[in-house]
Amino acid sequence: MSVKVQVQTTINNEPVEFLCEPRQSLLECLRDIVGLTGTKEGCGDGNCGSCTVKLGDRIVTSCLVLGVEAAGESITTVEGLAHGSTLHPLQKAFLDHAALQCGICTPGFLIAADALLQKHPHPTEEQTRFWLSNNLCRCTGYDKIVRAVQAAAIEINGAAQ
Amino acid sequence: MSTTTYNVIGTRPVRHDGADKVTGRALYGADLQLARMIHGAVLRSPHAHARILRIDTSKAEAFPGVFAVVTAADFPEAPADKIVDFGEGDTMLSSLRGNILASGKVLYSGHAVAAVAAVNAHVAAEAAALIEVDYEPLPCVLTAPEAMAPGAPILHDDLPNGNVAELIRYEMGDLDAGFAEATVIVERELDTATVHQGYIEPQNATAFWSSDGRIHIWCSTQGSFVARDASAAVLDVPVSQVKVTPMEIGGGFGGKINVYLEPVAAMLSKKAGRPVKLVMSRRDVFTGTGPTPGSRVRVKIGVNDAGKITAAQAWLAYEAGAYPGAMVGPGAMTVFACYDIPNVLIEGFDVVVNKPSTAAYRAPGAPNSALATETVLDEIAEKLGLDPLELRLRNAAQEGTRRADGPRYKRIGCIEVLEAMKASPHYNAPLPGPNCGRGVAIGFWFNAGLPSSATLSVNADGTVNLIEGSTDIGGSRTSLSMQAAEVLGLRAEDIHPTIVDTDSVGYTGVTGGSRTTFSTGLAVHDAAQIVVEQMKARAARLWAVDEVAFSNGVFSANGQSFTFAELAAQLGATGGPVSCSATVNPKGVGGSIAGLIIDVKVDPETGKTDVLRVTSVQDAGKAIHPAYVEGQMQGGTAQGIGWALNEEYFMDTAGDMRNGSYLDYRMPTALDLPMIETIIVEVPNPGHPFGVRGVGEANIVPPLAAVANALYRATGKRLNRVPMNPATILGL
Amino acid sequence: MATVFFPTLVRQQTGGLAQIEVPGATVGELIIAIEARFPGISKHLLRPNLAISVDDEVTPLGVLEPVRPDSEVHFIAAISGG
Numbered sequence: 001m002s003v004k005v006q007v008q009t010t011i012n013n014e015p016v017e018f019l020c021e022p023r024q025s026l027l028e029c030l031r032d033i034v035g036l037t038g039t040k041e042g043c044g045d046g047n048c049g050s051c052t053v054k055l056g057d058r059i060v061t062s063c064l065v066l067g068v069e070a071a072g073e074s075i076t077t078v079e080g081l082a083h084g085s086t087l088h089p090l091q092k093a094f095l096d097h098a099a100l101q102c103g104i105c106t107p108g109f110l111i112a113a114d115a116l117l118q119k120h121p122h123p124t125e126e127q128t129r130f131w132l133s134n135n136l137c138r139c140t141g142y143d144k145i146v147r148a149v150q151a152a153a154i155e156i157n158g159a160a161q
Numbered sequence: 162m163s164t165t166t167y168n169v170i171g172t173r174p175v176r177h178d179g180a181d182k183v184t185g186r187a188l189y190g191a192d193l194q195l196a197r198m199i200h201g202a203v204l205r206s207p208h209a210h211a212r213i214l215r216i217d218t219s220k221a222e223a224f225p226g227v228f229a230v231v232t233a234a235d236f237p238e239a240p241a242d243k244i245v246d247f248g249e250g251d252t253m254l255s256s257l258r259g260n261i262l263a264s265g266k267v268l269y270s271g272h273a274v275a276a277v278a279a280v281n282a283h284v285a286a287e288a289a290a291l292i293e294v295d296y297e298p299l300p301c302v303l304t305a306p307e308a309m310a311p312g313a314p315i316l317h318d319d320l321p322n323g324n325v326a327e328l329i330r331y332e333m334g335d336l337d338a339g340f341a342e343a344t345v346i347v348e349r350e351l352d353t354a355t356v357h358q359g360y361i362e363p364q365n366a367t368a369f370w371s372s373d374g375r376i377h378i379w380c381s382t383q384g385s386f387v388a389r390d391a392s393a394a395v396l397d398v399p400v401s402q403v404k405v406t407p408m409e410i411g412g413g414f415g416g417k418i419n420v421y422l423e424p425v426a427a428m429l430s431k432k433a434g435r436p437v438k439l440v441m442s443r444r445d446v447f448t449g450t451g452p453t454p455g456s457r458v459r460v461k462i463g464v465n466d467a468g469k470i471t472a473a474q475a476w477l478a479y480e481a482g483a484y485p486g487a488m489v490g491p492g493a494m495t496v497f498a499c500y501d502i503p504n505v506l507i508e509g510f511d512v513v514v515n516k517p518s519t520a521a522y523r524a525p526g527a528p529n530s531a532l533a534t535e536t537v538l539d540e541i542a543e544k545l546g547l548d549p550l551e552l553r554l555r556n557a558a559q560e561g562t563r564r565a566d567g568p569r570y571k572r573i574g575c576i577e578v579l580e581a582m583k584a585s586p587h588y589n590a591p592l593p594g595p596n597c598g599r600g601v602a603i604g605f606w607f608n609a610g611l612p613s614s615a616t617l618s619v620n621a622d623g624t625v626n627l628i629e630g631s632t633d634i635g636g637s638r639t640s641l642s643m644q645a646a647e648v649l650g651l652r653a654e655d656i657h658p659t660i661v662d663t664d665s666v667g668y669t670g671v672t673g674g675s676r677t678t679f680s681t682g683l684a685v686h687d688a689a690q691i692v693v694e695q696m697k698a699r700a701a702r703l704w705a706v707d708e709v710a711f712s713n714g715v716f717s718a719n720g721q722s723f724t725f726a727e728l729a730a731q732l733g734a735t736g737g738p739v740s741c742s743a744t745v746n747p748k749g750v751g752g753s754i755a756g757l758i759i760d761v762k763v764d765p766e767t768g769k770t771d772v773l774r775v776t777s778v779q780d781a782g783k784a785i786h787p788a789y790v791e792g793q794m795q796g797g798t799a800q801g802i803g804w805a806l807n808e809e810y811f812m813d814t815a816g817d818m819r820n821g822s823y824l825d826y827r828m829p830t831a832l833d834l835p836m837i838e839t840i841i842v843e844v845p846n847p848g849h850p851f852g853v854r855g856v857g858e859a860n861i862v863p864p865l866a867a868v869a870n871a872l873y874r875a876t877g878k879r880l881n882r883v884p885m886n887p888a889t890i891l892g893l
Numbered sequence: 894m895a896t897v898f899f900p901t902l903v904r905q906q907t908g909g910l911a912q913i914e915v916p917g918a919t920v921g922e923l924i925i926a927i928e929a930r931f932p933g934i935s936k937h938l939l940r941p942n943l944a945i946s947v948d949d950e951v952t953p954l955g956v957l958e959p960v961r962p963d964s965e966v967h968f969i970a971a972i973s974g975g
């Protein structure tokens with residue numbers, strides 16, 4: 001077993017310190033060390049998007065980032081989306097539009113969609129589909145996910161001009 | 162069509178587990194953390210077919226951080242002919258055990274051979290790589306036609322007909338006479354590739370074998386009781402010694418009924434004395450779990466001048482994978498199931514090949530066979546100059562139609578689905594331009610009954626706790642709660658559903674076969690009716706009357722009344738709490754018909770297909786929660802489109818899967834699909850109090866053929882192979 | 894007398910006979926009557942991968958399912974689903 005590294009980082013606006021092996025992915029660190037299991041693993045090789053988190057100001061598939069790379073960074077996971085007991089408008093829209101079935105893909109979609117709405121306050125269907133195309137969902141056929149994201153855009157940013 | 166009015170059924174409440182699932186709090190199998198838990202890894206065969214000469218685990222056992230290593234030798238012998246009855250279809254114990262860890266021979270690349278438990282998953286994987294296995298490679302055979310040919314390598318010495326594990330044959334009427342009456346006869350042969358259900362959550366299992374002999378398993382399964390029974394059979398312990406706690410499950414579609422990891426984790430735990438967690442990698446999922454069969458299907462249909470089918474013949478060969486059980490039975494039973502045909506011959510072959518042992522996938526077996534029937538009918542409609550839906554309407558099965566396998570239909574919605582397709586805005590809209598084509602197809606699935614149990618306990622605040630055992634893959638907590646609420650005159654939110662372990666609720670079959678809303682729904686309905694009766698008795702006691710009426714949540718007699726909540730508050734003083742259970746094993750299953758209309762555009766240069774517009778139509782019987790019914794239709798449609806256009810196990814000649822990742826096994830993304838329009842048809846099932854049929858499966862049956870028919874209209878080519886990817890379309 | 898339909902592949906045991914009318918109050922009684930006529934046939938009918946359909950519905954009761962004089966009994970492939 002290799003020597004562990006101490007990592008200081010910020011997760012969901014709280015300072016967090018953890019010890020990890022250099023080979024451990026950020027996904028593993030979040031789930032198995034920090035105990036934030038809301039971020040899911042669907043493939044481990046960057047192709048399903050279930051493990052999507054916000055790292056600094058970009059979204060990453062956390063299975064392809066090493067835990068040690070998170071040092072000094074700020075991370076947002078699905079656990080950090082809601083304000084206290086008030087759901088984020090995207091979370092609420094996913095529920096109102098039945099945009100999840102099994103729900104395993106949902107954390108990744110929520111993080112990706114949140115980043116989308118920060119970049120494009122009123123995304124078109126095409127922009128939404130393009131942005132979310134690194135996130136696989138096998139249950140829904142995406143229809144209700146796209147609708148939920150567009151409804152949340154209006155909720156957050158008002159109707160498009 | 163449905164006319165009854167309901168208060169709760171048909172509305173769209175927020176699902177009960179919703180907040181947990183959008184905040185990351187819901188615990189899926191891989192999320193479980195237990196004190197002293199260690200982690201496992203599975204060593205898999207690199208050969209598609211080989212004799213195992215020697216397994217040496219000593220280096221792995223000596224590796225620092227390793228707690229236990231297991232191989233097939235650690236498991237009890239499986240008696241040659243022992244059959245395990247899971248109440249869902251039966252399995253040979255030897256196949257089940259042989260698939261979990263190979264002994265004697267490996268039968269596919271990816272076949273599990275040994276497993277290691279260690280301090281963490283990295284160490285376990287390193288140790289697994291140190292296990293030495295000497296193989297004597299054997300020739301492999303990868304497709305059903307090749308496996309049926311004389312001289313093919315033989316997988317199992319004990320099958321009577323080489324690699325053919327089972328023959329199916331259905332006959333009705335006089336086939337030759339039927340074809341003699343036909344004026345148009347079309348015969349086609351189509352192949353489909355092996356595809357995977359593709360659930361995003363990999364299989365996982367955690368087990369703890371306690372020193373008192375009790376085994377506790379936490380896993381993502383479609384059926385906790387089936388997982389319990391199968392694990393107990395493999396471990397050769399009584400079922401009462403195993404408790405399965407179903408974790409939240411990240412998709413299944415039929416692929417999470419079989420056990421793979423559960424008994425292995427249990428055996429590792431027994432040796433290590435600690436809880437052991439096993440989680441598959443994505444490649445393990447592709448190569449080590451059951452995909453759905455590849456197939457060759459030949460269909461010949463004859464039609465007379467009036468557009469009536471006079472005869473139909475089908476020949477089906479399905480790849481079972483390494484062990485028998487290719488779902489060719491349902492393939493054969495559904496191949497002509499949408500139609501009223503007097504003269505029929507159907508022959509099916511369940512063929513073992515050196516690929517992973519296949520598993521169910523949404524209406525298992527039916528898409529493969531419907532592909533052939535529905536494309537042949539499309540061709541016939543064109544020859545007759547008939548609208549393809551009109552040809553189907555002239556032959557549509559209805560109540561009383563006899564299927565080739567014998568039984569006659571009760572009320573089914575074939576005509577209603579076809580009429581809805583014909584009347585849809587989509588079907589009546591023009592195509593957008595050149596290189597575009599529109600295809601239609603329909604399909605049938607039986608749906609299932611099977612046992613289910615439920616307990617309802619009334620709370621003093623007028624809400625009701627629902628205890629049930631059906632794992633919730635797509636909103637079933639809510640579709641069940643809504644049925645309780647409807648009977649009790651409450652709101653969906655007044656019911657608090659909890660899914661519990663196998664020690665804590667009566668036997669409940671899988672969340673599969675489109676059965677949960679039907680069968681567990683029936684158990685919930687029945688339990689709710691008992692609640693009503695007991696509550697009436699309490700009101701009668703309070704009012705000192707004999708008869709109490711109950712409607713819309715209000716108990717009344719002689720001008721006095723109680724709401725449900727008012728009476729619930731008085732239960733303590735009238736005899737104590739009310740808690741009622743019901744277990745059902747119902748008949749009255751109602752089959753579902755689904756249809757698809759799809760528009761595609763094909764780039765003639767590259768052969769790339771764009772899906773322009775899709776409408777999915779399905780007979781739900783009664784849609785309890787329409788949003789989740791639509792979700793099932795949209796999901797099955799998306800999977801069917803992926804199956805039709807892209808997905809396939811790409812095997813090299815040595816039987817190794819060359820595309821065992823999501824990068825290369827390309828499932829539809831949000832960018833590959835348009836919105837999926839839905840039309841829910843409601844022809845109530847007389848066998849269910851609310852008319853439920855079940856909607857999880859039939860929707861995946863039409864897409865293969867509908868896409869093929871659309872591609873024909875777009876390109877003029879009748880393709881004979883799925884996936885209809887650019888190479889197939891360009892004839893490369 | 895209820896009518897029992899033989900699966901195509903079982904008709905080797907019946908000399909090609911496709912269906913038969915036999916007396917009995919349950920599926921089990923029908924099978925006993927058929928067994929008397931075609932010794933050895935019951936093991937081909939009562940197999941784990943065959944389900945029993947009485948009056949067009951698969952019965953969870955199997956051989957215990959009651960039948961009426963006008964009942965139809967079929968043996969079909971057992972199916973659960975995905």
Ligand code: FES
Pocket residue numbers: 040041042043044045046047048049050051052061062063064
């Ligand atoms: S788990 Fe990271 S992309 Fe799939």
Ligand code: FES
Pocket residue numbers: 099100101102103104105106136137138139140361411412
């Ligand atoms: S809801 Fe199941 S994968 Fe998206």
